[in-house]
Amino acid sequence: MSALQALTSELLAFRDARDWRQFHSLRNLIVSLNLEAGELLELTQWKTDQEIDALPGDALAAEALRDECADILLYLLLIADNAGIDLLAAAQAKLLKNGEKYPVAKARGSRAKYTELG
Ligand SMILES: [Mg+2]
Structure with missing residues (x-):
């Protein structure tokens, strides 16, 4: 548990x-x-x-x-x-989604929303 x-x-x-x-x-x-x-x-x-x-x-x-x-x-x-x-599973899945929206190569050091990332 x-x-x-x-x-x-x-x-x-x-x-x-x-x-x-x-x-x-x-x-x-x-x-x-x-x-x-x-x-x-x-x-x-x-x-x-x-x-x-x-x-x-x-x-x-x-x-x-x-x-x-x-x-x-x-x-x-x-x-x-x-x-x-299942909160743990949901949070882990959302973290993966966020990672796709904010790839390190584009998002590092930027505060731009994912729709504004180049
Ligand atoms: Mg209170």
Whole structure:
């Protein structure tokens, strides 16, 4: 069992102990993931790049970063479970696709979108 599968099992047990499956439609899970992403984004609101780069070095801010990243991962696992997605396989397949869109010879050191690569 992968670490992701073990974490998913733990998460589903947490959900089921609270009888929350009934609230976890695919739409609600996608909305919730995006709300958590908004909470992560909120940690950067009104800050300079320098202040944002310093967040991991501040104990309270680092905890907030960890918490929001974890919230996002947990909702992503619930979405994958709901939709029958093998996240590891999907991520590996997407990395391959990205590699085809962004070949090293064309994309190295460039921030151009793949449609703009020469
Ligand atoms: Mg949160």
